[in-house]
Amino acid sequence: MKKRFIIIFSLAAALMFTFFTGCEKNKVVLNVYNWGDYIDKSLIANFEKETGIKINYEMFETNEHMMAKLETGGTNYDLIFPSDYLIEEMIKKDMLQKINFENIPNFKYIDDRFKNMEYDPQNEYTVPYFWGTLGILYNTEMVTEPVNSWDILWDEKYAGQILMLDSMRDTIGVALKRLGYSVNSTNPQEIEQAKNSLIQQKKMVNGYYVDEIVDMMINGDAAIALNWSGAAMDIYWQEVDYIEYAVPEEGANLWFDCMVIPKTSNNKKEAEMFINFLLDPENAYQNTEFVGYSSPNKAALEMLRAENPEVFEMAAYMPSDEILERCEVFKDLGSAKELYNQAWMEISAQ
Numbered sequence: 001m002k003k004r005f006i007i008i009f010s011l012a013a014a015l016m017f018t019f020f021t022g023c024e025k026n027k028v029v030l031n032v033y034n035w036g037d038y039i040d041k042s043l044i045a046n047f048e049k050e051t052g053i054k055i056n057y058e059m060f061e062t063n064e065h066m067m068a069k070l071e072t073g074g075t076n077y078d079l080i081f082p083s084d085y086l087i088e089e090m091i092k093k094d095m096l097q098k099i100n101f102e103n104i105p106n107f108k109y110i111d112d113r114f115k116n117m118e119y120d121p122q123n124e125y126t127v128p129y130f131w132g133t134l135g136i137l138y139n140t141e142m143v144t145e146p147v148n149s150w151d152i153l154w155d156e157k158y159a160g161q162i163l164m165l166d167s168m169r170d171t172i173g174v175a176l177k178r179l180g181y182s183v184n185s186t187n188p189q190e191i192e193q194a195k196n197s198l199i200q201q202k203k204m205v206n207g208y209y210v211d212e213i214v215d216m217m218i219n220g221d222a223a224i225a226l227n228w229s230g231a232a233m234d235i236y237w238q239e240v241d242y243i244e245y246a247v248p249e250e251g252a253n254l255w256f257d258c259m260v261i262p263k264t265s266n267n268k269k270e271a272e273m274f275i276n277f278l279l280d281p282e283n284a285y286q287n288t289e290f291v292g293y294s295s296p297n298k299a300a301l302e303m304l305r306a307e308n309p310e311v312f313e314m315a316a317y318m319p320s321d322e323i324l325e326r327c328e329v330f331k332d333l334g335s336a337k338e339l340y341n342q343a344w345m346e347i348s349a350q
């Protein structure tokens with residue numbers, strides 16, 4: 001009797017083992033590739049719990065790093081978060097799949113002003129994630145003059161106190177704007193002048209960074225930094241009150257980061273589920289507050305307005321029309337990208 005019980009028990013245990021390991025094997029793994037510091041990670045855990053889908057989350061620091069990785073091949077990302085100009089390039093290169101918006105009912109929460117953008121005119125490939133501007137973070141205890149021009153990043157007075165973004169289009173774009181040119185210039189002489197100004201500036205620069213800048217500014221390691229608007233909001237939410245953000249009068253870059261599904265994805269339906277999850281008003285609200293960047297989600301903004309109306313007065317979260325008018329969106333430059341790559345290499349080699 002006892003023996004029989006043991007046999008039945010072991011058989012049941014063996015069956016259960018095969019069942020559970022089988023499930024584990026069939027579990028979908030979603031490969032997500034996003035910018036650093038660009039999601040509230042508790043949302044990932046909640047999605048995994050809710051759906052049983054596992055997320056393999058990797059991060060990049062710039063559009064160019066992400067693209068280089070994709071173009072090297074051997075990746076199978078299901079969801080990535082590029083900016084406007086890179087989306088344009090990816091669509092041209094046939095690297096993206098069309099999204100099935102029937103699987104994303106929460107798309108209705110996206111404000112119309114973020115739909116059918118120039119980089120995706122029929123809105124077939126993209127769902128907006130966050131948006132913002134490029135500008136200057138400055139420490140009000142170290143910088144007492146008004147900050148309204150890119151010139152301050154070239155001011156000898158702040159030698160050793162200046163942080164630049166280790167990001168090709170942003171940094172060259174600012175140098176172009178400062179000289180009165182477009183951030184999308186394809187004129188070799190203009191790009192050459194921008195390059196020379198950055199080489200000349202380099203001796204005053206403390207360093208080129210991306211995700212480290214927020215902490216360095218909070219720690220007082222530098223007085224001024226080139227950065228994106230959401231970094232200022234991140235600092236604001238940390239209740240640090242000596243860092244301000246300004247978009248210079250010469251104008252800057254206005255950017256839109258979106259969720260897109262690369263052709264390499266084998267889990268398109270699950271990627272769309274995750275997009276829909278991130279667009280849920282509660283989740284989008286939690287995410288914008290955690291990350292700091294501006295949300296294109298109307299319902300999330302209503303929640304934010306109820307709790308923190310003051311952020312709608314802050315240029316770092318809600319740039320005024322007057323600021324937006326002096327901004328340009330980056331465009332894919334086609335073959336002229338080579339001029340930027342070459343200039344960037346020369347700047348980096350200095």
Ligand code: N2P
Pocket residue numbers: 035036037038083211228255257
């Ligand atoms: C967050 C990166 C912001 C993306 N670390 C700017 N497009």
